[in-house]
Amino acid sequence: MRIDVLTVLPGLFDCFLREGVIGRAISRGKVDVRVHNLRDFTTDKHRVVDDVPYGGGPGMVLKPEPIFKAYEELSSKGEKPYVILTEPWGEKFSQEMALELSRKPRLLIICGRYEGVDERVKEIVDKEVSIGDYVLTGGELPAIVIMDAVLRLVPGVLGNRESLSADSFSDRGLLGYPNYTRPSEFRGMKVPEVLLSGHHKRIERWRKEQSLRRTLKMRPEIIEKLKREGKLTEEELEILKEIEKEGGNPA
Ligand code: SAM
Numbered sequence: 612m613r614i615d616v617l618t619v620l621p622g623l624f625d626c627f628l629r630e631g632v633i634g635r636a637i638s639r640g641k642v643d644v645r646v647h648n649l650r651d652f653t654t655d656k657h658r659v660v661d662d663v664p665y666g667g668g669p670g671m672v673l674k675p676e677p678i679f680k681a682y683e684e685l686s687s688k689g690e691k692p693y694v695i696l697t698e699p700w701g702e703k704f705s706q707e708m709a710l711e712l713s714r715k716p717r718l719l720i721i722c723g724r725y726e727g728v729d730e731r732v733k734e735i736v737d738k739e740v741s742i743g744d745y746v747l748t749g750g751e752l753p754a755i756v757i758m759d760a761v762l763r764l765v766p767g768v769l770g771n772r773e774s775l776s777a778d779s780f781s782d783r784g785l786l787g788y789p790n791y792t793r794p795s796e797f798r799g800m801k802v803p804e805v806l807l808s809g810h811h812k813r814i815e816r817w818r819k820e821q822s823l824r825r826t827l828k829m830r831p832e833i834i835e836k837l838k839r840e841g842k843l844t845e846e847e848l849e850i851l852k853e854i855e856k857e858g859g860n861p862a
Pocket residue numbers: 696697698699700722723724725726727728740741742743744745746747748749750751753
């Protein structure tokens with residue numbers, strides 16, 4: 612997969628692209644991420660990327676010309692990229708969207724800044740994406756969030772792909788189960804006995820139950836939706852009945 616990013620602050624991506632799982636995947640050539648400075652697509656002496664808003668008001672707006680020029684140059688060779696524009700009012704980013712995006716061969720992420728981008732840029736945008744109901748100073752952090760969630764789903768990026776299916780939101784939206792590591796007792800807090808038993812079937816059942824308990828407690832609407840859509844197994848419905856019988860707090 613290839614991702615191009617268009618930004619006025621390319622330096623913000625340095626650490627992200629160098630460190631950890633994503634840094635390793637890039638250096639091993641599993642994914643190709645290219646960050647472009649929007650100023651490199653200007654044609655004037657001062658490399659101006661923004662201007663005042665028509666109609667007046669505070670702040671500056673990113674001009675359309677450099678963005679269109681970058682889009683045209685970057686799309687001129689190979690597969691046309693799927694274009695994302697980061698915006699607070701965009702479609703809310705989710706694991707489901709990350710999965711959908713991870714299947715695209717190419718993405719181009721345009722990072723807004725200042726008051727935002729000239730509305731005419733929407734002409735080349737496939738999806739406006741928000742990472743949450745709050746306003747940041749620019750689209751660089753959203754672009755990093757999107758890339759991190761998308762790239763870890765690309766085959767070859769994570770060492771152990773099995774861990775993906777145990778992630779929250781991956782299995783029909785259910786949340787992940789609790790994890791423990793050594794020591795088996797820490798400051799009087801013990802690891803649940805079942806995890807030390809080596810009994811794979813019991814461990815699997817315990818994890819399923821914990822995942823259901825956590826989802827019921829933190830995101831009950833996910834359980835309701837799965838029930839309505841008939842997406843829970845007999846075993847899961849049985850576990851839920853047992854939890855409901857206990858009454859009180861599901862966790
Ligand atoms: N004037 C905009 C508004 O009415 O919401 C806010 C602009 S914001 C200061 C500058 C840029 O940051 C946006 O164009 C967008 O690219 C990015 N941005 C800010 N918050 C975001 C969020 N929650 N999700 C995605 N992008 C965001």
